Amino acid sequence: MISKTTTVNDAKQHLIDHGIRPSVQRLAIMKYLMEHRTHPTVDKIYNDLRPSMPTLSRTTVYNTLEVLVEHDAVLELSIDSHTSHYDGATAPHAHFRCRRCGAIIDVDMKDLALATPESSEFTVEHVEISYTGLCARCINDNNQDNNQDNNL
Amino acid sequence: MISKTTTVNDAKQHLIDHGIRPSVQRLAIMKYLMEHRTHPTVDKIYNDLRPSMPTLSRTTVYNTLEVLVEHDAVLELSIDSHTSHYDGATAPHAHFRCRRCGAIIDVDMKDLALATPESSEFTVEHVEISYTGLCARCINDNNQDNNQDNNL
DNA sequence: AGTTGTTTTTGAAATCATTACAAAATTACA
DNA sequence: TGTAATTTTGTAATGATTTCAAAAACAACT
Known part of the structure; x- marks a missing residue:
């Protein structure tokens, strides 16, 4: 019970800290993202949240994520x-993304913190480092069964 | 004349080197990508190539790029x-991508060649490093006019 | 050249993610 | 409360991509 409440409060505070009004839907989506470190898509969030929020609209998920990202x-x-x-x-x-099952795995950056390039051509606001290949599970399953979409 | 022929030959050789049969369409698309370092989309390639290849199909551009990437x-x-x-x-x-006009600019990696992570969880095949922000032009145009889509 | 089998291209239709939009619901606050 | 501003909702539109089957091009062989 404590942890549940804690996440709600964390999520609420997180929204406020970023200047976002904590509506019921925004809170639910923010909480979902703080609890699930699976890098979900709009549809995953929408489908997972719907059982407990039957009136939730897919458009709201799109809108909310746009606000959160902004x-x-x-x-x-x-x-x-x-x-x-x-x-x-x-x-x-x-991040690492498996090209077979689509799973996305966090990759620690440790000290290879990659300097942001200096240029007169542009000003950098965000950096994204992405690795692609096969995850351990898909390497093993390769000969054997078809195990797609297991980890999405 | 020489340079034109050279690009065709380079493109042809490039396809052969990668085990791809050089059809007329594949050659045209490979040549286009070697000559235009603008990181085009399917539609850009399709629209630019159509005047000289009126029968070209958008599906062919999709198919061909899939083969080239594979x-x-x-x-x-x-x-x-x-x-x-x-x-x-x-x-x-x-690569750097301007969030306003969408232009994609090459970024030299120099010696910050970023070690590929070692993990028992996955095997890395590709790395993509992406920066996002505003390009010089869009920073300048900010107050002034709307200059979107200029550089796509 | 002519035949046959394989590969590639083509265009139309289907699908899937995302956006636009306007009405309904909720919230802020005078 | 009442009124204005914000947020949510559902439907319809858009845009990118995929599917698919027929047509065209190509390769190998006679």
């Missing part, structure tokens, strides 16, 4: 060219 | 979450 409360990942994934984590880190 | 003859960039961009350049480099 206010830097959440990160939009472009690692998957088919659809956007969202990340509630704040500390800088990279 | 054979590592071309890089698919996920830097833009709305649509895929393609890069005919071979040497490793990063």
Whole structure:
């Protein structure tokens, strides 16, 4: 019970800290992103939240994520060219995406903190480092069964 | 004349080197990507090539780019979450994308060559480093006119 | 050249993610 | 309360991509 309440409060505070009014829907989505470190898509969030919020609209999920991203409360990942994934984590880190099952895994950046390039041509606001390849599970399953979409 | 022929030959050789049969369409698209370092989308390639190849189909551009990417003859960039961009350049480099006009600029990686992470969880095949922000032109135009889509 | 089998291209239709929009619901606050 | 501003909702429109089957191009062989 404590942890549940704590997450709600954390999420609420996080929204306020980023200048976002904590509506019921925004809170639910922010809380979802803080609890699930799976880098979900709009549809994943929408489908997972709907059982407990039957009136939730897909458009609201789109709208809310747009607001969260604009206010830097959440990160939009472009690692998957088919659809956007969202990340509630704040500390800088990279991502690995399995080209077979689509799973996205956090990659610690440790000390390879990669200097932001200096240029007269542009001003950098965000950095995204993406690795692609096969995850351990998909390497193993390769010969054997078809195990797609297990980890999305 | 020499340079034109040279690009055709380079493109042809590039396809063959990557185990791709050089059909007329594949050659035209590969040549286009070697000559235009603008990281074009499917539609940009399709529209630019059509005047000289009126029978070209958009589906063919999709099919061809899929083949080129599968054979590592071309890089698919996920830097833009709305649509895929393609890069005919071979040497490793990063990209900057202007969030206002959408232009994509090559970023030299120099010696900050960023070690590929070692992990038992996955095997890395590709790395993509993407910067986002405002390009010099859009910073200047900010107060003034609307100059969107100039550099796509 | 002519035949046959394989690969590639083509265009139309289908799908999927996202955006636009206007009405309804909720909230802020005078 | 009442009124204005914000947020949510559902539907319809858009845009990118995929599917698919037929047509065209190509390769190998006679």
